[in-house]
Amino acid sequence: MVPVVHPVEVLRGGEHIVAEIHQRTSQESPDRAQACVLTLVVEGKQFGASGRDFFEALVSIRRLLEPMGLLLNIYGSSRNVWPSGMARDMGQGLRCYKLTLGSKPSLQDLVDIFTTGPDVVPVTVAEQEAFVQRWLNSIGIAP
Numbered sequence: 001m002v003p004v005v006h007p008v009e010v011l012r013g014g015e016h017i018v019a020e021i022h023q024r025t026s027q028e029s030p031d032r033a034q035a036c037v038l039t040l041v042v043e044g045k046q047f048g049a050s051g052r053d054f055f056e057a058l059v060s061i062r063r064l065l066e067p068m069g070l071l072l073n074i075y076g077s078s079r080n081v082w083p084s085g086m087a088r089d090m091g092q093g094l095r096c097y098k099l100t101l102g103s104k105p106s107l108q109d110l111v112d113i114f115t116t117g118p119d120v121v122p123v124t125v126a127e128q129e130a131f132v133q134r135w136l137n138s139i140g141i142a143p
Contacts, residue, residue: 003039006114010065010071011044011122012110016073017042019111021114023054025092036092042070053085055113062125071122076113079121081114082132101138 003022010017019042025034029042035050049060058076065071075081075096083096087110096113098107098132111117 008040008114010040010118011071011073012069019043021058023114026050040065040072051093053083053088055088055093055096057112058093058113059125066124071124073120073122074114074116075111075120077122077128078119079123079128079131081111081137082114082135099135101135104139 003024006021006023008019008021010019018097019040022041024037024040026037026068027034028142036052036057037048037050037053037063039046039048040061047064049057049064051057051060055076062072062077071077075098078098080099081096082099083091083093084105087093087095087097094113095110098109098111098119099105100109
């Protein structure tokens with residue numbers, strides 16, 4: 001499959017760096033489902049990961065970037081964005097919900113993980129996961 005290329009921005013301190021994420025699927029073996037593969041190209045370096053869906057692969061790439069002080073300025077890396085189980089299973093984790101404490105998301109809250117907007121708050125994976133737990137508690141779902 002020919003990769004889909006997404007222009008993205010990487011943040012390092014106050015610096016904004018232009019980068020690209022290449023998205024493709026790959027058949028890992030005859031008896032397994034397709035793997036979702038991402039490659040981030042930034043400043044001539046490549047960071048790759050695969051997962052059962054594209055959000056999982058994105059999280060893996062983010063974990064590689066974090067020790068270098070790099071954050072992706074996209075919805076998939078925003079504090080209050082997380083995929084539902086159905087978005088992961090049926091949509092390959094390409095769309096996520098913007099979450100608001102105390103309320104359940106609607107279809108209007110769906111965003112593409114590789115796009116950005118004025119409401120994106122880039123954070124580490126741990127900070128994003130902590131927000132999701134706070135959100136779950138706020139709507140009465142215990143972890």
